[in-house]
Amino acid sequence: MELNTSAVVHEARQPDLIQHLGQTHVLMAEKGLPRSLSHLIELRISQINACAYCVKMHSGDARKDGESSERLDRLAAWRHMPDFTAAEKAAFAWAEALTYLDRNTDFAALRGELRKHYTEELITLITTCVSMINLWNRVQISKY
Numbered sequence: 001m002e003l004n005t006s007a008v009v010h011e012a013r014q015p016d017l018i019q020h021l022g023q024t025h026v027l028m029a030e031k032g033l034p035r036s037l038s039h040l041i042e043l044r045i046s047q048i049n050a051c052a053y054c055v056k057m058h059s060g061d062a063r064k065d066g067e068s069s070e071r072l073d074r075l076a077a078w079r080h081m082p083d084f085t086a087a088e089k090a091a092f093a094w095a096e097a098l099t100y101l102d103r104n105t106d107f108a109a110l111r112g113e114l115r116k117h118y119t120e121e122l123i124t125l126i127t128t129c130v131s132m133i134n135l136w137n138r139v140q141i142s143k144y
Contacts, residue, residue, distance in 0.1 A: 021132070024128065024132055025132065028129055028132075031125055032121070036067060041091060041095045041129050041133065042054070042058040042133045043055060043058040044075055044078070044092055044096070045096075045099050045133045045134060046137055047075070048096065048099050049134065049138070051140050059072050070083065090114050091117075091118070094123075094127070095130045098131070099130065099134055111123070
């Protein structure tokens, strides 16, 4: 993962910590999280968190890895678009729920939908991906 300006500031203060966090992405890929799915999750969550730097970076990375501009343009309205598979939609619903953290969310139902498409191991990787992009978005938007 490319480090952004805020992360570089933090890396100067806590280099081992930031480097370890960055390695999480390497491990997720090695353990089988598809890059195409991680790009879409990272972009969608960055849109929600209004992290302009991350939106630009993740949309660019997705395009470099072969994602279509049409799907990227429609990601914000994924619920209403036929461009995304049922598996991707289940992952996006999970990602959004873990980002918004609404107390009324039925996480069991969302996880049940994920289980229709993904193994428990992959669900853990998806959950980790969501957690990491939320972390990086917050690092990026932290201005001081």
